[in-house]
Amino acid sequence: MKNVFLLTLILLAGQLFSQPVSAVASSAINNLCPSDECYCLGGRFAEMELYYFGDNNVNITVYADLQLTQPIVSFAGVNNGELLSISGAGLPGDVLSSVIYLHTTDAGGVGCSTRIYSQCPTNGWPGSAEDLRVLGKTYGPFTVFAHTYAHNNYRCSVSGSAQAWMVGGNLVEAGANTLGTRNGEPLVFITSDAPRGVISADGNFGLGTQTPGARLHVAGNGIVRNNLNVGDNLNVGDALEVDGMARIAGFTHIDNDALISGNTQVSGNLEVNSGAFIEGFTEINDNARVNGNTEVRGELLLGPAQEARLAQTGLDLLIESQSGNVNIEADNELMMTVSNTQVEVKKRLIVTGADLAERFTVSDGSEQARPGYVMAIDAENPGALMVSRKAYNRAVAGIVSGAGGVNTAMLLGQAGTLADGDVAVAITGRVYCYADASGGAIEPGDLLTTSNLPGHVMKALDYDLARGAVIGKAMTPLAQGQGLVLVLITLQ
Numbered sequence: 084m085k086n087v088f089l090l091t092l093i094l095l096a097g098q099l100f101s102q103p104v105s106a107v108a109s110s111a112i113n114n115l116c117p118s119d120e121c122y123c124l125g126g127r128f129a130e131m132e133l134y135y136f137g138d139n140n141v142n143i144t145v146y147a148d149l150q151l152t153q154p155i156v157s158f159a160g161v162n163n164g165e166l167l168s169i170s171g172a173g174l175p176g177d178v179l180s181s182v183i184y185l186h187t188t189d190a191g192g193v194g195c196s197t198r199i200y201s202q203c204p205t206n207g208w209p210g211s212a213e214d215l216r217v218l219g220k221t222y223g224p225f226t227v228f229a230h231t232y233a234h235n236n237y238r239c240s241v242s243g244s245a246q247a248w249m250v251g252g253n254l255v256e257a258g259a260n261t262l263g264t265r266n267g268e269p270l271v272f273i274t275s276d277a278p279r280g281v282i283s284a285d286g287n288f289g290l291g292t293q294t295p296g297a298r299l300h301v302a303g304n305g306i307v308r309n310n311l312n313v314g315d316n317l318n319v320g321d322a323l324e325v326d327g328m329a330r331i332a333g334f335t336h337i338d339n340d341a342l343i344s345g346n347t348q349v350s351g352n353l354e355v356n357s358g359a360f361i362e363g364f365t366e367i368n369d370n371a372r373v374n375g376n377t378e379v380r381g382e383l384l385l386g387p388a389q390e391a392r393l394a395q396t397g398l399d400l401l402i403e404s405q406s407g408n409v410n411i412e413a414d415n416e417l418m419m420t421v422s423n424t425q426v427e428v429k430k431r432l433i434v435t436g437a438d439l440a441e442r443f444t445v446s447d448g449s450e451q452a453r454p455g456y457v458m459a460i461d462a463e464n465p466g467a468l469m470v471s472r473k474a475y476n477r478a479v480a481g482i483v484s485g486a487g488g489v490n491t492a493m494l495l496g497q498a499g500t501l502a503d504g505d506v507a508v509a510i511t512g513r514v515y516c517y518a519d520a521s522g523g524a525i526e527p528g529d530l531l532t533t534s535n536l537p538g539h540v541m542k543a544l545d546y547d548l549a550r551g552a553v554i555g556k557a558m559t560p561l562a563q564g565q566g567l568v569l570v571l572i573t574l575q
Contacts, residue, residue: 126203127178129233130170132240133199135161139225142188145169151196155183166228178233185225197223203232210491239316269293291320297333310345325430328363340375436492438512438572439486443468444504452506455517455567456538457554466501468508473540476533477547481508481555481572487515487567511572516540516554518561518568525561525568530575539565551575 135143139162155174155387160165171179179201188194199222217227219241229240246439263270263282271293272280280290289295291302302320309327310370316333323337328345337355358375366384383393392403402409402421409421420427445452446467452458459471459478468480473507484491484507492512497501518525519539525531532552534541542557543549553575561568 112114120244127176127181127230128171128201128203128230128234129178129237130168130231131179131183131199131201131227132229133167133169133225134228136163136222136226137187138189139163140190144186144188146184146186146196147174149184151184151186151199154395155179165431169220171233176233189275189342197225197558199225199227201230206502231461231545271575293480298331306338316351322357402507434489434492436513438489438509439493439509440482440491440495440509441480441502442504443506443508445469445478445506452483452508453486453517453538454483455515456483457481457516457533458483458508458538458539459533467504468506470538471533472535472537474535475543475545475552476549479533479552479554481510481574482514482516482570482572483507484514486517487519489513489515489569509572510574513558513569513571515567517565518557520561520563521565525557527557527560529557531568531570533553536565540568540570 108338111404111533135141136559140154141161142157142159143161144151144157145155147155155171156169158165161167169179170181171177181200181202182198183201184196184198186194186196188533199466200217208471210507218230218239220227227280231238267284270282271278278293280288281295282288283295286296287298287300289300289302290305292300297316297318299319301323304321304324305319307323307325307327307329311327311329311331312327313331313333313555317331317335317337319337319339320341322342324340324342326344328347330346330348334351335349335353338357340357341355341357341359341361343361345363348366349371350368352369355370355373355377359373359377361378365382370478384391384478392401394401394403395414404421405455405520409472410417411419411421417429419429419541443458444464445458446461446464447469451470452468457471458468458480459476460480461467461469462478471479471569491507491509494507517539519529519534519536519541521541522534523542525542530541530543530546530549530553532549533539540554543553553573555570555572555574558569558571
């Protein structure tokens with residue numbers, strides 16, 4: 084009975100081990116997960132592919148030994164970013180040695196060697212399996228991009244291997260170039276063990292904040308060395324500096340200064356809680372509020388159709404409304420309305436100066452019309468004035484403004500007509516005028532008329548002759564001689 088049982092075991096064992104090896108191997112390989120296709124234990128590489136990242140125009144020779152006596156292949160004039168293919172063809176077994184040495188020599192002849200394992204991991208000693216997993220790792224100026232196993236001729240690249248992102252950088256292929264989370268959690272960036280930035284689960288990017296409220300949310304200073312293009316809202320918790328153009332499709336909120344060296348286009352509201360400095364063209368399609376100083380070196384366009392424009396033309400400031408009036412408000416009250424036909428002042432208008440003057444042409448030369456001279460109508464030159472040179476002149480018209488430090492308050496005139504000129508002559512208000520007291524002392528309240536002394540007034544003593552020749556009333560005295568008298572112009 085015992086012999087029968089033993090014979091049965093022998094027959095079963097013979098049937099088991101008589102199966103073809105390929106069938107067993109095929110079954111094992113078909114049961115491997117795709118991520119394990121690059122698994123190998125102890126075998127050699129038939130080929131390795133390495134990226135070189137370093138100085139340009141270097142020579143690289145690959146050796147099979149530390150003494151650099153067994154060259155495998157050489158590469159001349161290698162530049163940064165080149166892919167090098169190292170094959171074991173022609174070597175014993177057509178495989179690379181377990182370790183290869185890449186000797187790099189620069190243009191000056193200075194060289195050094197980099198050691199890289201060129202075989203599958205082995206469990207021969209603790210930690211060796213991890214040491215020999217070279218795929219995707221960087222050694223000096225070289226990063227292992229792919230290798231081909233000699234035992235099954237299977238090429239393994241970084242896209243077919245589970246690898247961690249490395250401090251020195253990574254080589255990736257399409258389909259294996261992602262970094263982030265896959266389970267609805269935010270991706271947090273830290274330095275010094277403190278969070279500095281985040282990409283939220285819904286795709287918002289935050290810098291200086293862990294709760295971004297927009298596609299780009301910066302809680303701190305923002306400096307952009309080129310153009311800034313934001314397709315949605317922009318929220319900056321501190322200052323924003325852009326060296327190029329800024330284009331923002333939504334609402335813009337900046338808690339500190341805004342410094343933009345190029346054009347600025349904001350499709351929504353613009354709110355800056357400190358100063359704004361913009362060197363180029365500025366377009367804002369909605370409200371704009373700046374709580375500090377605003378400096379715009381180019382044009383400022385307002386409104387959805389850009390119908391309002393604020394610009395500097397030469398040394399002048401241009402405020403233009405192409406479709407309506409320009410309204411000026413203070414404390415939410417309308418103060419002034421400017422249309423294409425008139426300027427309407429809604430409140431009291433206070434102007435520095437003391438007289439209302441008009442621009443006149445002076446027929447005897449504007450250099451003769453000194454500030455403070457009394458002027459008369461020139462009958463031979465329509466629309467022009469001349470210095471008055473006779474007493475009781477009924478052609479008296481006004482006094483040249485600007486004498487005694489009293490300036491013109493308002494100046495009237497129309498260019499291109501007779502109602503124009505280059506001399507401001509006061510026709511009402513208070514103005515200093517040259518006076519002659521040789522015919523009688525002048526007291527405040529006296530009627531003043533022209534005198535025989537060119538450009539001077541005198542006290543009116545003959546009221547019949549003075550009818551129609553009075554320029555105004557004296558407001559300051561002149562006891563004798565000639566001097567300036569403040570005159571309240573009241574042409575009579």
